[in-house]
Amino acid sequence: MEKSNYKINSLIKRRNLALFMKSKGIDRINPIALNLLEKEIESVIEKMAKVLKERMLINGRKTLRKEDMENLELLNIN
Helix, strand or coil, X not given: XXXXXXXXXXXXXXXXXXXHHHHCCCCCCCHHHHHHHHHHHHHHHHHXXXXXXXXXXXXXXXXXXXXXXXXXXXXXXX
């Protein structure tokens, strides 16, 4: 069993994530479920960064633009 107070290097703080879940109607969150949720969010962010970097290299740019993010929505990263 994993430690429930183990903190990963995610961009979203646990408190903010818990508050977001509460605002969506989830009253209580198990700490282990919170860990799994953090890991899932981190993996999605990593996939997004990888796709964005690849598209920027294809276009020959080093700067991330608004259009890149808009096109990312069309890719449906899962």
